Amino acid sequence: MVSNKKIEFRFKVSGVHGTQKKNGNDKNPLFTIYSYNEDCSLVSTSKYFNDEYGKSILNSNEIKLYITPATEIRYFELRFNQAPYSSSKQCFSFNISSLTLRQWEYE
Numbered sequence: 001m002v003s004n005k006k007i008e009f010r011f012k013v014s015g016v017h018g019t020q021k022k023n024g025n026d027k028n029p030l031f032t033i034y035s036y037n038e039d040c041s042l043v044s045t046s047k048y049f050n051d052e053y054g055k056s057i058l059n060s061n062e063i064k065l066y067i068t069p070a071t072e073i074r075y076f077e078l079r080f081n082q083a084p085y086s087s088s089k090q091c092f093s094f095n096i097s098s099l100t101l102r103q104w105e106y107e
C-alpha cells in the first residue's frame with residue numbers, strides 16, 4: 001500500500017453477542033490502530049476510546065476514522081483492546097463485517 005497524506009478507515013462491527021447493551025471501561029482505549037512503515041517500524045499509534053465509539057459498535061454502526069499524516073505508512077494493525085461486555089463471567093463475540101480503506105492527498 002502506498003500512502004498519501006490522509007487515510008480513512010471505515011469498519012463495521014456486527015454480531016455483538018452477550019453484551020446486554022453494556023460497554024467496557026472508559027479509562028482504556030476500546031481499540032487501537034498501529035501504523036508501520038516499510039521497515040516495520042512503528043510510525044504512529046492512534047487510540048480510540050469507549051465514550052466516542054462504544055455506542056456505535058453496540059448499534060452495529062459504521063465507524064469512520066482518519067489518520068494523518070500518512071506519508072510513510074505501509075501497513076496497519078487494528079487491535080480491539082476491550083470489547084463491549086456484560087460481566088466478567090460472560091463471554092462476548094463480535095465480527096468485523098466490513099473494512100474499507102481510502103487514501104488521498106489533501107491541502
